[in-house]
Amino acid sequence: MAIEKTIEQDKIEVVGQYKAVQVREASVIKEDGTELTRSFRRYVLHPDADISGETAEVQAICNAVWTDDIKTAWTEFQAAQAA
Numbered sequence: 256m257a258i259e260k261t262i263e264q265d266k267i268e269v270v271g272q273y274k275a276v277q278v279r280e281a282s283v284i285k286e287d288g289t290e291l292t293r294s295f296r297r298y299v300l301h302p303d304a305d306i307s308g309e310t311a312e313v314q315a316i317c318n319a320v321w322t323d324d325i326k327t328a329w330t331e332f333q334a335a336q337a338a
Contacts, residue, residue, distance in 0.1 A: 259285045267316055273329045274320040276300040278313060302329040 266279040277299050284292045300306060302321045306314050 257287055261285075264310060264313070267313060269316065269320050273302060273332065274325050276313065276317050276320070278309075302326045303333070 261283050263281045263283065264278055265281045266277075268277045269275070270277060277297060280296045280298075282294050282296070283290060300309070300313070300317060302325055304317075306317050309317070
């Protein structure tokens with residue numbers, strides 16, 4: 256009887272005007288290859304986020320959609336919200 260837990264990034268979405276990247280992780284527990292349970296965790300990355308700890312796939316998506324124009328627009332939006 257072998258119990259195995261894996262974490263998979265099963266959904267990565269780019270949403271909104273400022274190209275927020277939403278990541279869904281699935282925690283899967285299996286016993287002898289049969290899935291017993293699956294639970295989810297989501298988090299959102301914005302253009303000012305530190306993505307150095309993210310997977311290569313998430314980093315590639317962020318780098319592709321977060322152009323200089325998007326980063327500038329996000330910074331301006333954040334400044335306007337703070338004012």
